[in-house]
Amino acid sequence: MSAAPSQEAWFETRGLGSGTVILLAGSCLGLLSLVMTARHGVVEWSFAALFGALIAVGEMVQFRVDGSRNRAPIATSAALGYATLRGTEVGLPPGIAQVVAVTWIATLAGIVPRALAGLPWDPVVSFRRVISVACAAAVFEGVLPDRFSWDGSLQRAVVLVAAMLLAVLSAGVVDALVGAGQATERYNRPFPAALRDELVMMGRIGMAMGIGGLMLAAGASLIGLWAVPLVVVPLLLTQFAFRRFASAQRTYRTTVRSMARSTEIAGFSSPGQNARTAALAVAIGNDLGLTPSRMEALEYAALLSGVGQLALADPSPGGASLLRTREERQRAAEIGAAVIERSGVLDHVAEIVRHSNDPYRHGRANDASIPVESGIVNVALAYEQLVGEGSGQSPDKAMESIGLGIGAEYDPVVVESLRRVVGRGFRF
Known part of the structure; x- marks a missing residue:
């Protein structure tokens, strides 16, 4: 692809x-x-x-x-x-x-x-x-x-x-x-x-x-x-x-995209993975009717969601972060959020990234303060790693795999939105 x-x-x-x-x-x-x-x-x-x-x-x-x-x-x-x-x-x-x-x-x-x-x-x-x-x-x-x-x-x-x-x-x-x-x-x-x-x-x-x-x-x-x-x-x-x-705005966006590419250059994500995840996250955000400011934060969070992996010892095979343990992924999310916070202007983006690997059952289901954008990034990244370049799964098979985690790993509202987006013909 x-x-x-x-x-x-x-x-x-x-x-x-x-x-x-x-x-x-x-x-x-x-x-x-x-x-x-x-x-x-x-x-x-x-x-x-x-x-x-x-x-x-x-x-x-x-x-x-x-x-x-x-x-x-x-x-x-x-x-x-x-x-x-x-x-x-x-x-x-x-x-x-x-x-x-x-x-x-x-x-x-x-x-x-x-x-x-x-x-x-x-x-x-x-x-x-x-x-x-x-x-x-x-x-x-x-x-x-x-x-x-x-x-x-x-x-x-x-x-x-x-x-x-x-x-x-x-x-x-x-x-x-x-x-x-x-x-x-x-x-x-x-x-x-x-x-x-x-x-x-x-x-x-x-x-x-x-x-x-x-x-x-x-x-x-x-x-x-x-x-x-x-x-x-x-x-x-x-x-x-x-x-x-x-x-x-253009300078800001260019800077964020350059930061996102650092994980691809270091081998912690596959080429284009961050951009594909962001494109899907934006499509889901549009479907859910998020405001423009939240949409912008969502896009930036999806682009920067893998920055924290740079602190881990070795890259995941093919950039598939889902193959890492729960502890490694959450530690990477926390490190990534800390790095983003140091910019001083992306606090909301950092909060999205911090919770982007939280299981829904132990996260947003019990804590309404966790932004829904975190669940969107989580689902978008999972779908990209199942369907994206070099993964080989069909959209139907990927949706079936994600469906098994509804209510436990993934936010049901976000997964339903993903179904609508994919059903309308979204392709990477």
Whole structure:
């Protein structure tokens, strides 16, 4: 067998699915809006050109911040800002069709240079933005009366702000629902858990992008186009902070993977064993609906679960740690946890590793403080050593062997999750 692919690569082999629907929906919305805009004419060309340019630039400088999705905060803020224009400086605000058409064309204008330059790009996420901005524009226009304009009164200001907030919130909720459905299909996460994760992310990164959009809309609507560059400055700072965070995440992940390879180099685990165990552990964690932070800790724990073996006298034959005595495995887990704790930032990972060899009957069954992630690593490692490279057992035979240890060695909930994951066709 070949080395284990990444989680993203494994799911990509299953086809786009919902991604295709999103691309088609976004394309149809864009084309229809473009035809309608061409028929009725473009209003306020200067606003359309400036906000379109911001969206395109935002697309060109998009980046991956959370390991699974590209982000384009400037493009999102600019699109939301354009959808909520309404003030003294805007003679005739753009309608829904024009908002969608400008967003769609600008999105394509930003994607093309990235594709030509060979940079990573994610059209599905970009077209999700087109759909969510269309919803924001529809809500904004639906809440405000026809030809509403701000005359300086407090009452109208409240109505305008409420409409803007509702529009931005509706865009976030729609994007969260679409994203949750996509995660459910691609990663087999329970929909409630996927929606929870999307809403949490919306409350973090999405809130910053929404506020940026409102600032752009307010500045341009009440002061004029010259206010837009001033508002873009904090957006650029936000973009810089997001990129620094993404860079730190990548460095962190690379460091953990390098540490994990030390056991393979020393012969205490077979080549690719840690990566295969982590891939399976992540698949089980997705099935059980763990939060993103717990998923990250689970992946790191699975990668580093064999570090403690380096303190043992000799490697196991073929890296099969299950051939060692219970005492040796638990001592290795304790040593590994101590090593991980010395990093000062992986305490939860260390706790998972410390209990990753505890028998379920004498561990989590009697002590709820032991994380379920420890049981996941235990089951994932056992399955990998039975089915992984050079082991020779079939998935059915491995499941039968693991099934004999349900309730004693292995957590029943985790084993049942493993059955579902394997039943859906998971392969190393």
